[in-house]
Amino acid sequence: xxxxxxxxxxxxxxxxxxxxxxxxxxxxxxxxxxxxxxxxxxxxxxxxxxxxxxxxxxxxxxxxxxxxxxxxxxxxxxxxxxxxxxxxxxxxxxxxxxx
Amino acid sequence: xxxxxxxxxxxxxxxxxxxxxxxxxxxxxxxxxxxxxxxxxxxxxxxxxxxxxxxxxxxxxxxxxxxxxxxxxxxxxxxxxxxxxxxxxxxxxxxxxxxxxxxxxxxxxxxxxxxxxxxxxxx
Amino acid sequence: xxxxxxxxxxxxxxxxxxxxxxxxxxxxxxxxxxxxxxxxxxxxxxxxxxxxxxxxxxxxxxxxxxxxxxxxxxxxxxxxxxxxxxxxxxxxxxxxxxxxxxxxxxxxxxxxxxxxxxxxxxxxxxxxxxxxxxxxxxxxxxxxxxxxxxxxxxxxxxxxxxxxxxxxxxxxxxxxxxxxxxxxxxxxxxxxxxxxxxxxxxxxxxxxxxxxxxxxxxxxxxxxxxxxxxxxxxxxxxxxxxxxxxxxxxxxxxxxxxxxxxxxxxxxxxxxxxxxxxxxxxxxxxxxxxxxxxxxxxxxxxxxxxxxxxxxxxxxxxxxxxxxxxxxxxxxxxxxxxxxxxxxxxxxxxxxxxxxxxxxxxxxxxxxxxxxxxxxxxxxxxxxxxxxxxxxxxxxxxxxxxxxxxxxxxxxxxxxxxxxxxxxxxxxxxxxxxxxxxxxxxxxxxxxxxxxxxxxxxxxxxxxxxxxxxxxxxxxxxxxxxxxxxxxxxxxxxxxxxxxxxxxxxxxxxxxxxxxxxxx
Numbered sequence: 001x002x003x004x005x006x007x008x009x010x011x012x013x014x015x016x017x018x019x020x021x022x023x024x025x026x027x028x029x030x031x032x033x034x035x036x037x038x039x040x041x042x043x044x045x046x047x048x049x050x051x052x053x054x055x056x057x058x059x060x061x062x063x064x065x066x067x068x069x070x071x072x073x074x075x076x077x078x079x080x081x082x083x084x085x086x087x088x089x090x091x092x093x094x095x096x097x098x099x
Numbered sequence: 100x101x102x103x104x105x106x107x108x109x110x111x112x113x114x115x116x117x118x119x120x121x122x123x124x125x126x127x128x129x130x131x132x133x134x135x136x137x138x139x140x141x142x143x144x145x146x147x148x149x150x151x152x153x154x155x156x157x158x159x160x161x162x163x164x165x166x167x168x169x170x171x172x173x174x175x176x177x178x179x180x181x182x183x184x185x186x187x188x189x190x191x192x193x194x195x196x197x198x199x200x201x202x203x204x205x206x207x208x209x210x211x212x213x214x215x216x217x218x219x220x221x222x
Numbered sequence: 223x224x225x226x227x228x229x230x231x232x233x234x235x236x237x238x239x240x241x242x243x244x245x246x247x248x249x250x251x252x253x254x255x256x257x258x259x260x261x262x263x264x265x266x267x268x269x270x271x272x273x274x275x276x277x278x279x280x281x282x283x284x285x286x287x288x289x290x291x292x293x294x295x296x297x298x299x300x301x302x303x304x305x306x307x308x309x310x311x312x313x314x315x316x317x318x319x320x321x322x323x324x325x326x327x328x329x330x331x332x333x334x335x336x337x338x339x340x341x342x343x344x345x346x347x348x349x350x351x352x353x354x355x356x357x358x359x360x361x362x363x364x365x366x367x368x369x370x371x372x373x374x375x376x377x378x379x380x381x382x383x384x385x386x387x388x389x390x391x392x393x394x395x396x397x398x399x400x401x402x403x404x405x406x407x408x409x410x411x412x413x414x415x416x417x418x419x420x421x422x423x424x425x426x427x428x429x430x431x432x433x434x435x436x437x438x439x440x441x442x443x444x445x446x447x448x449x450x451x452x453x454x455x456x457x458x459x460x461x462x463x464x465x466x467x468x469x470x471x472x473x474x475x476x477x478x479x480x481x482x483x484x485x486x487x488x489x490x491x492x493x494x495x496x497x498x499x500x501x502x503x504x505x506x507x508x509x510x511x512x513x514x515x516x517x518x519x520x521x522x523x524x525x526x527x528x529x530x531x532x533x534x535x536x537x538x539x540x541x542x543x544x545x546x547x548x549x550x551x552x553x554x555x556x557x558x559x560x561x562x563x564x565x566x567x568x569x570x571x572x573x574x575x576x577x578x579x580x581x582x583x584x585x586x587x588x589x590x591x592x593x594x595x596x597x598x599x600x601x602x603x604x605x606x607x608x609x610x611x612x613x614x615x616x617x618x619x620x621x622x623x624x625x626x627x628x629x630x631x632x633x634x635x636x637x638x639x640x641x642x643x644x645x646x647x648x649x650x651x652x653x654x655x656x657x658x659x660x661x662x663x664x665x666x667x668x669x670x671x672x673x674x675x676x677x678x679x680x681x682x683x684x685x686x687x688x689x690x691x692x693x694x695x696x697x698x699x700x701x702x703x704x705x706x707x708x709x710x711x712x713x714x715x716x717x718x719x720x721x722x723x724x725x726x727x728x729x730x731x732x733x734x735x736x737x738x739x740x741x742x
Contacts, residue, residue: 007441010437014430014434017430018427018430021423021427027419027423030423031423031426034423034426034427034430037427037430037431037433037434038429038430038433040434041430041433041434041436041437042433042437044434044437044438044441045436045437045440047441048437048440048441048444049440051441052440052441052444054444054445056440056445056446057437057440059181060387060436060440060446062177062178062181063387063390063391064390064433065174065177066174066175066177066178067390067391067394069170069171069174069175070171070394070398071394071398071426071429072167072170073167073170073171074398074401074402074422075401075422075423075426076163076167077167077402078401078402078405078415078418078419078422079419079422080163081344081345081348081405081415081418082412082415082416082418082419084347084348085347085348085349085411085412085415086412190232190233191233194233195233205252208252208255208256209255211256211259212255212258212259215259215260216259
C-alpha cells in the first residue's frame with residue numbers, strides 16, 4: 001500500500017472538517033470539526049515522515065496533539081461560559097454583534 | 100494451509116468457529132432457559148440500585164473540570180516517552196534531566212494553581 | 223523500516239543569553255501564576271501590576287542589550303535552528319514589549335471604572351443576580367496580568383521563530399490567552415463572551431489551515447526550517463504543487479491573525495465585544511506579531527519564489543485596503559470604526575511587505591510601531607467616554623464632546639488626523655515610508671490603491687471630528703471620566719510618540735533600517 005493513499009485520506013478528512021465548520025450550528029460540533037482538521041494535518045505529517053524517511057513529522061504530530069488539547073480546554077471553557085447564560089451552544093444564537 | 104493466503108485461511112476458520120460457537124451458546128441458552136418477563140426485569144441494571152431519571156441524563160459539570168485537567172496532563176506526558184528513550188545516552192545526561200524537570204515543574208505549576216483555586220475539591 | 227536511529231539525534235545547543243527576553247517574559251508569567259495562587263486577594267493587584275511591568279521592562283532592557291552587543295549585525299540561530307536572533311526579530315520583540323507596556327497600563331487602570339474593566343469572577347453566569355452584584359462591588363480579577371504576559375511572550379517567540387513548528391506553537395501560545403482575555407469584560411458580558419466564542423472558533427479554524435500548510439511544506443521540503451524550504455524552492459525537480467498548497471494555507475493562518483480581507487470578518491465583532499484595553503492590546507501587539515511572522519516567512523522561506531505568489535498577496539492587500547476603508551465609512555460605533563481602520567492599516571503594512579526588498583522590511587517595521595502607539599491612545603480615549611452602562615461607543619453619543627471635554631476631543635482629533643495620514647503625524651510618515659518602499663519595489667498599482675483608500679478612509683475619521691465639534695451634545699450625553707494616572711500615562715505616551723514620529727521619524731526609521739536584515 002503506497003503512502004499516497006494516506007495523503008488522500010488526510011485531504012478528505014480535512015475537507016470533511018472544513019465543511020463541518022462551515023455548515024454545522026452547534027459550537028461544540030464546529031469545534032469537533034476543527035479537531036478533525038488538525039488530525040488530518042497530523043495524518044499528513046506522519047505520512048510525509050514515512051515518505052521522507054525522517055522522524056521529524058512524527059514529533060511534530062505530538063506537538064500538534066498537545067497544542068490541540070490545550071485548545072480544547074480553552075475553547076470548551078469559553079463555550080461553557082456562554083452556554084450557562086444562553087442555555088444554548090448554537091452559533092446562530094450569538095447574534096448580538098453585527099455590522 | 101500453505102501458500103500466500105494460507106495464514107489468512109487460518110484466520111478465516113478461526114472467525115467462522117468463533118461465530119458458530121457464539122451462536123450455538125446463545126441458541127442453547129434460549130432453548131433451555133425459562134422465559135417469564137416482568138417490568139422489574141426490563142429496567143436498566145444499575146448495580147442493584149433503582150435507576151433514577153432517563154438514560155440521556157446530562158453528566159455533572161464537575162466531571163468535566165476533572166476531565167479537562169486529565170486531558171491536559173495526560174497529553175503533555177507524550178513528551179516524556181521520546182525523552183525517556185534518549186536521556187541515558189552519552190552526551191545527554193544532566194542537561195536533559197534538568198530540562199525535563201523544568202517542563203514537569205511548569206506542569207506542576209498548573210496543577211498547583213488548580214489546587215489553590217479549589218478546582219480539585221469535590222464540593 | 224527504521225529510517226533514523228535514535229543515536230543520530232544530538233542535543234541542540236541553546237544560547238540562553240540570546241533568547242533571554244522570551245524566557246524572562248514566560249518565567250515572570252509563571253511567577254504571576256504563583257502570585258495569583260498564593261497571595262491574599264488584596265495584595266494580588268499591586269503585585270501583579272509590578273510583576274507585569276518589571277517583566278516587560280527587564281525584557282526590553284535585555285533586548286536593547288542584545289541589539290547593542292551586535293546581535294543585530296551578527297545574527298545567530300539557536301536551539302537547533304528553531305529560533306533566530308537577528309535585527310528584525312529583536313526590533314519586533316522590542317516593539318511588542320514597548321506597545322505591551324502601554325497596553326498593560328490601560329489594562330491595570332482601576333479608577334476610570336471602579337474596580338477595573340474586567341469581571342471579578344468569570345465563572346458567574348452573565349446577567350444573573352450574582353453577576354450584577356459582582357459588577358457593582360468586586361474588583362477585577364487579576365488573572366489578566368499573567369495571561370497578558372503569556373500572550374506577549376508567545377508573540378516574542380512567534381516573531382523570532384525560525385521553523386514552522388516553533389511558529390505554530392508560538393501562535394497558539396499567544397492566541398489562547400487572547401481568546402480568554404476577550405471574554406473577561408465587566409460590563410456587557412454576553413457581548414464579550416460572544417466575541418470570545420467567535421474569535422476562538424475562527425482562530426482555531428485558521429490554525430487548522432496553518433497546521434495543514436506545515437504538513438504540505440514538510441512534504442515538499444522534507445524539513446520545516448525556513449532555510450531548508452528556501453533551498454528546496456530553488457532546487458529543480460521538485461513538484462511546486464505541494465509548496466503552493468502549503469504556502470497558501472500558511473498565508474491563510476497568518477493573514478487571519480493580521481486581519482486581512484477576506485480573513486477579516488472576526489475583527490469588528492471581536493474588537494467591539496472585547497474589553498477595550500484588551501482590544502488595544504490586540505490592535506497593537508497582535509498586529510506586530512502577525513506581520514513579524516509574515517515578514518519572516520515571506521523574506522526568508524519564500525523570497526526566491528516571490529514572482530509566483532506576489533500577485534496573489536497583492537490582490538489581498540488591495541482588497542484589504544479598499545474593503546476596510548469602504549466598510550469603515552458605514553460604521554456607527556467607534557470601536558467598530560477603529561476595527562475596520564485596523565483592517566485597512568493591515569493592507570498598508572502588507573503593501574510595505576510586498577516591496578520585497580530591504581526598505582520593505584524597515585518601512586513595515588516602522589509602520590507597525592507608529593500605528594501601534596496611535597491605536598493604543600485611541601482605544602485608551604474610548605475607555606473614558608462613559609455613561610451608566612459603561613463605555614458609550616455609539617458615534618451619536620460622541621456628538622458635542624468638543625465642548626464638554628476639549629482636551630479629550632483635542633487629543634482624539636490629533637489621533638484621527640494621524641490615522642488619516644495628515645503631515646506632522648506618525649500616520650503620514652508611516653504611510654510615506656511603506657508607499658515609497660512599495661514604489662521602489664515596483665508595486666505601483668498597490669500604491670495607487672493605497673493612496674485612494676487612505677483618501678476614502680480620511681472621511682470616517684473626519685466625520686468623528688466634525689461630530690465632536692460641530693454638533694450639539696444630546697441632553698443625556700455621556701460623561702467623560704477623569705483618567706487615572708495609568709491611563710493618563712498611556713495616553714500621553716501614545717500621543718507624544720505619534721507627534722514625535724511625525725516630526726522626527728528618523729529616530730526610529732534609522733533603527734528600523736539598521737535592523738532590516740533577516741538571518742537566512
